[in-house]
Amino acid sequence: MSNSPMTPAIAAGRLPAESYTAQFSDLHPVLDHHEALVASDRCYFCHDAPCMTACPTSIDVPLFIRQIATGTPEAAAKTIFEQNILGGMCARVCPTETLCEEACVREKAEGKPVEIGRLQRYATDTLMAKNAHPFARAEATGKTVAVVGAGPAGLSAAHRLAMKGHDVVMFEARPKSGGLNEYGIASYKAPGGFAQSEVDWLLQIGGITVEHGKKLGEGLTLAALQDDYDAVFLAIGLAGVNALRAEGVDKAGVLDAVDFIADLRQSTDLSTLPVGRNVVVIGGGMTAVDAAVQSKLLGAQNVTIVYRRGKDRMSASDYEQELATSKGVQIIYHAAPVAVHGNGACAEMEFEFTQEVDGTLTGTGETFRLAADQVFKAIGQTLVGAPEGIKIEGGKIAVSATGRTSMAGVWAGGDCASGGEDLTVTAVAEGRDAAEDIHASLMEG
Amino acid sequence: MADLTSTFCGITSPNPFWLASAPPTDKEYNVRRAFEAGWGGVVWKTLGEEGPPVVNVNGPRYGAIHGADRRLLGLNNIELITDRPLEVNLEEMTRVKKDFPDRALIASVMVPCDAESWKSIIPRIAETGCDGFELNFGCPHGMAERGMGAAVGQVPEYIEMVTRWCKEATGLPVIVKLTPNITNIILPAEAALRGGADAVSLINTINSITSVNLDSFAPEPMIDGKGTHGGYCGPAVKPIALNMVAEIARNPATATLPISGIGGVTTWRDAAEFLALGASNVQVCTAAMTYGFKIVEEMISGLSQYMDEKGFTSVAEISGRAVPNVTDWQYLNLNHVTKAVINQDDCINCGRCYAACEDTSHQAISMSPDRVFTVMDDECVACNLCVNVCPVEGCITMKTLDKGEVDERTGKPVGDYANWTTHPNNVAACSAE
Numbered sequence: 103m104s105n106s107p108m109t110p111a112i113a114a115g116r117l118p119a120e121s122y123t124a125q126f127s128d129l130h131p132v133l134d135h136h137e138a139l140v141a142s143d144r145c146y147f148c149h150d151a152p153c154m155t156a157c158p159t160s161i162d163v164p165l166f167i168r169q170i171a172t173g174t175p176e177a178a179a180k181t182i183f184e185q186n187i188l189g190g191m192c193a194r195v196c197p198t199e200t201l202c203e204e205a206c207v208r209e210k211a212e213g214k215p216v217e218i219g220r221l222q223r224y225a226t227d228t229l230m231a232k233n234a235h236p237f238a239r240a241e242a243t244g245k246t247v248a249v250v251g252a253g254p255a256g257l258s259a260a261h262r263l264a265m266k267g268h269d270v271v272m273f274e275a276r277p278k279s280g281g282l283n284e285y286g287i288a289s290y291k292a293p294g295g296f297a298q299s300e301v302d303w304l305l306q307i308g309g310i311t312v313e314h315g316k317k318l319g320e321g322l323t324l325a326a327l328q329d330d331y332d333a334v335f336l337a338i339g340l341a342g343v344n345a346l347r348a349e350g351v352d353k354a355g356v357l358d359a360v361d362f363i364a365d366l367r368q369s370t371d372l373s374t375l376p377v378g379r380n381v382v383v384i385g386g387g388m389t390a391v392d393a394a395v396q397s398k399l400l401g402a403q404n405v406t407i408v409y410r411r412g413k414d415r416m417s418a419s420d421y422e423q424e425l426a427t428s429k430g431v432q433i434i435y436h437a438a439p440v441a442v443h444g445n446g447a448c449a450e451m452e453f454e455f456t457q458e459v460d461g462t463l464t465g466t467g468e469t470f471r472l473a474a475d476q477v478f479k480a481i482g483q484t485l486v487g488a489p490e491g492i493k494i495e496g497g498k499i500a501v502s503a504t505g506r507t508s509m510a511g512v513w514a515g516g517d518c519a520s521g522g523e524d525l526t527v528t529a530v531a532e533g534r535d536a537a538e539d540i541h542a543s544l545m546e547g
Numbered sequence: 548m549a550d551l552t553s554t555f556c557g558i559t560s561p562n563p564f565w566l567a568s569a570p571p572t573d574k575e576y577n578v579r580r581a582f583e584a585g586w587g588g589v590v591w592k593t594l595g596e597e598g599p600p601v602v603n604v605n606g607p608r609y610g611a612i613h614g615a616d617r618r619l620l621g622l623n624n625i626e627l628i629t630d631r632p633l634e635v636n637l638e639e640m641t642r643v644k645k646d647f648p649d650r651a652l653i654a655s656v657m658v659p660c661d662a663e664s665w666k667s668i669i670p671r672i673a674e675t676g677c678d679g680f681e682l683n684f685g686c687p688h689g690m691a692e693r694g695m696g697a698a699v700g701q702v703p704e705y706i707e708m709v710t711r712w713c714k715e716a717t718g719l720p721v722i723v724k725l726t727p728n729i730t731n732i733i734l735p736a737e738a739a740l741r742g743g744a745d746a747v748s749l750i751n752t753i754n755s756i757t758s759v760n761l762d763s764f765a766p767e768p769m770i771d772g773k774g775t776h777g778g779y780c781g782p783a784v785k786p787i788a789l790n791m792v793a794e795i796a797r798n799p800a801t802a803t804l805p806i807s808g809i810g811g812v813t814t815w816r817d818a819a820e821f822l823a824l825g826a827s828n829v830q831v832c833t834a835a836m837t838y839g840f841k842i843v844e845e846m847i848s849g850l851s852q853y854m855d856e857k858g859f860t861s862v863a864e865i866s867g868r869a870v871p872n873v874t875d876w877q878y879l880n881l882n883h884v885t886k887a888v889i890n891q892d893d894c895i896n897c898g899r900c901y902a903a904c905e906d907t908s909h910q911a912i913s914m915s916p917d918r919v920f921t922v923m924d925d926e927c928v929a930c931n932l933c934v935n936v937c938p939v940e941g942c943i944t945m946k947t948l949d950k951g952e953v954d955e956r957t958g959k960p961v962g963d964y965a966n967w968t969t970h971p972n973n974v975a976a977c978s979a980e
Contacts, residue, residue, distance in 0.1 A: 144615075146938050148897040149898030149901050149902035150898055150914075152896065210895045210896065211895040211938070211939065
């Protein structure tokens with residue numbers, strides 16, 4: 103007899119085999135032609151548009167929407183890609199509700215913003231479906247740049263550098279490029295292998311080679327890169343995870359949410375992926391929501407996110423929280439982990455209610471327990487593997503506005519670097535801006 | 548609920564909303580549905596002479612202009628007059644009029660420009676029991692090439708002549724439908740009056756090409772790679788029609804000539820505007836072709852509510868009410884000073900007023916770093932462009948300065964009424980002294 107959501111402990115195949123595809127299908131399917139025209143008609147073409155200001159990559163939103171409305175989505179895509187070469191992924195994963203769409207004047211006017219994210223996807227999908235790459239490389243400069251990390255920041259920098267005529271070599275620890283786009287976001291946000299096809303499309307610019315299995319500190323040293331290349335861009339992300347301070351966290355079944363998500367993304371058969379009947383996710387960010395929702399979609403019976411502070415402090419947006427609850431995830435606010443209970447493997451998780459007084463979080467003394475076959479820790483990632491001697495600030499590589507680190511000839515961007523939120527779109531902006539600065543610096547001499 | 552009964556050149560209908568002579572009134576089936584839906588009258592699709600009827604193209608007949616959300620703003624057509632035999636139309640008209648005796652049924656007519664053609668057909672059509680005739684001197688395509696329609700309407704002498712023939716042939720009211728494809732609407736209107744017309748109706752459609760197919764390089768609607776100009780109508784033509792109606796209504800020689808207003812009437816409000824500028828009723832086509840006959844319910848309820856709110860007890864009380872306020876530019880009060888005011892509570896910070904004013908007008912709106920838009924009274928000439936481009940209705944308004952208040956732009960206090968005819972910059976005014 104096959105498993106079901108009621109099957110005790112951790113088990114795979116809780117759902118009928120044929121249902122996984124539907125469970126993990128596109129969260130927001132691409133707009134069709136008619137829908138795109140209707141949606142684009144709503145844009146007011148604002149002066150100095152607030153949506154553009156709110157976008158970390160400053161995409162000219164009114165212009166690209168007008169280009170859609172006038173029947174040239176390919177030109178719209180180029181407008182997007184000029185600012186954000188990963189505009190396709192950002193159209194899927196950006197928390198638009200806290201960025202462009204929150205700033206949209208129609209959000210203020212009617213509480214219904216122009217669907218900027220979905221329009222962006224319509225435009226970028228249209229161009230990418232033609233497998234057309236809209237940019238060409240400038241004349242070769244003879245300069246070489248090493249980019250460490252093939253995530254959003256690295257890819258963005260590499261593309262811009264290649265476009266400027268430099269030769270780029272990317273070093274990536276994992277077997278696939280894409281970084282968190284490939285390993286770290288919920289599957290239903292970018293189904294159909296989009297992350298890989300986007301990387302392939304991006305590399306069509308030429309002048310970029312990617313070497314996989316190469317990691318700083320493991321056969322790769324910054325000093326060697328500095329010797330071999332004219333500039334180095336570090337985009338190594340946050341490879342570590344914060345430790346959970348609670349008794350019994352070493353018990354079986356207590357896992358890092360990022361590993362669960364990566365396994366899920368790389369799985370070729372989701373029915374083989376084990377998930378608990380009772381899943382508890384600890385944390386308040388997008389990773390927590392992604393892990394919780396996907397646990398539910400895999401067939402877990404009960405999934406609970408437990409966050410130590412209040413709803414408004416949760417870094418996952420209201421939209422993300424509503425998505426979670428709409429999928430059947432329960433969210434408990436104001437509860438901090440105390441202990442994991444169980445004989446070898448975890449069976450229950452104990453929490454204490456908290457209160458926030460003048461910004462300080464304290465326990466109320468009242469505790470409760472949740473059944474927990476599986477516990478996912480999603481309490482943040484940390485920088486590991488930063489080169490010796492580079493200046494660190496707030497746990498990240500300290501950088502200037504254009505990504506310069508404390509070391510000459512070394513730039514950094516993305517989640518590993520200081521400044522900006524840890525979002526794909528922010529990483530793209532940082533990579534792009536660092537590339538522009540590297541280019542300016544290389545061409546000076 | 549106000550009484551909407553309308554009397555137009557002696558023809559009474561339960562409301563002033565008639566369907567214009569056009570595809571919606573081409574046959575009994577449509578007209579019955581229209582009357583059942585509540586339309587007050589119908590001008591039957593133009594009848595031609597006996598014999599083989601005209602033929603229409605068998606490709607697209609309409610071209611269109613769309614606004615946001617594909618709202619139909621303008622429509623053009625290259626359809627001709629009825630392509631059904633005269634006898635069939637007459638039989639159907641007779642049946643419909645018999646079944647709907649309280650509704651106005653008008654016969655639109657277009658035959659070759661000779662006395663015999665007109666004088667023989669008019670009495671025959673009268674046998675249907677129709678309430679009057681509308682002479683189609685306006686159709687701008689196809690028929691004009693054959694010396695009919697606009698070919699007549701563009702020559703005042705022909706209008707007068709044909710109208711006289713028709714008046715000699717019938718005791719029923721004769722309405723002359725005017726083409727807007729002329730330079731001065733007064734001339735054909737006066738010609739109609741001289742010929743004995745009981746009323747005029749306007750406007751007919753405007754010569755137009757709505758779009759060009761950029762793959763085939765031919766105008767739309769395209770017939771086998773070619774296109775021709777068609778008659779333009781719909782909301783986009785309303786301003787042109789309103790002006791022409793007003794010109795006739797305020798011209799002393801034609802002031803008493805009843806007018807049926809046509810051109811882009813889409814809502815009760817459009818209808819009320821035509822009435823206010825001197826029309827006694829309105830004719831509708833494009834709105835019905837866009838939304839179906841049911842729109843008349845909104846027209847009836849809207850006009851009725853408006854009349855109740857204003858205390859009007861008859862449609863006639865609205866008719867011509869705005870005519871005394873239509874004047875020439877030279878009589879406008881140059882000492883009337885207004886300033887735009889942006890209501891910050893309603894403002895959604897889109898900045899369109901700023902872009903319009905800064906790029907194309909008078910640089911009279913300031914923008915703060917946090918997107919607060921404010922009118923600078925010392926620069927504002929009150930052009931109204933900001934009001935027009937603002938997406939939020941009522942957010943930007945015009946405030947009138949009281950007499951004696953200082954206009955910050957000119958530094959001068961607001962004075963008494965004074966117009967161009969006495970303005971010191973007017974050379975003609977000075978030389979007259």
